[in-house]
Amino acid sequence: MDYSTNHTITEATKKLEGYCAYQERCHKDVIAKLKQMRMIPEAIDQIVGHLIQENYLNEERFAQSFARGKFNIKKWGRNRIVNELRQRHISSYNIKSALAEIDDHIYLETLDNLAKKRLDSIKDTDIQKRRRKLADYLLYRGWESHLVYDKITELIK
Known part of the structure; x- marks a missing residue:
């Protein structure tokens, strides 16, 4: 330009x-x-x-599209999506509307698949290190901590 x-x-x-x-x-x-x-x-x-x-610019539509895309493609959790939308000065109303685009059942299924896939790639044999690495990975991607820790307890015994 x-x-x-x-x-x-x-x-x-x-x-x-x-x-x-x-x-x-x-x-x-x-x-x-x-x-x-x-x-x-x-x-x-x-x-x-x-x-x-002229409807070229619509923040609710942007927020919904953003949330769907980041969840479906990048497998981001709700926390990361909310933080990214806040950085873009999207209103709480539009953030709530965007999160409604994500089906709860599919959300939990995605967390399960993501956690299992990541766990398979962690080569450490020490249980605490495996737990920490999996937690760090999932938390960075914006998954809620209670869901992450429940999933780790379920997968690593």
């Missing part, structure tokens, strides 16, 4: 419509993109308003 040119509001709007149509975006990403394009605050407000009005 050429940073030396200034974009008109129309050019920037068209560019951001494409940016938002390509994949779901949050307000923070769009504002950062507009700042990168050196748009003034008034223009940013006008463009963001247009994107929301």
Whole structure:
């Protein structure tokens, strides 16, 4: 991208419509993109308003898509998803709506599969080290600690 040119509001709007149509975006990403394009605050407000009005930008839809994707593809737990959404300044209402996208039964099944797969790859024979490594792995991915410790108790005896 050429940073030396200034974009008109129309050019920037068209560019951001494409940016938002390509994949779901949050307000923070769009504002950062507009700042990168050196748009003034008034223009940013006008463009963001247009994107929301024309349904290119919808934080609830973004949050739901984000939660589904990070859970299904990266196998993240709820804690990590919530933290990542908070960093993007997503409202509590939209975070709650996003978490509702994850089926509880599938959530627990995914934890079980992930824990078993990871446990198979831990070569340590010391039980405490195996437990710690599995816990660290699952907690880093944002799985709730009570679920992690229950799963470790179930799998490592």
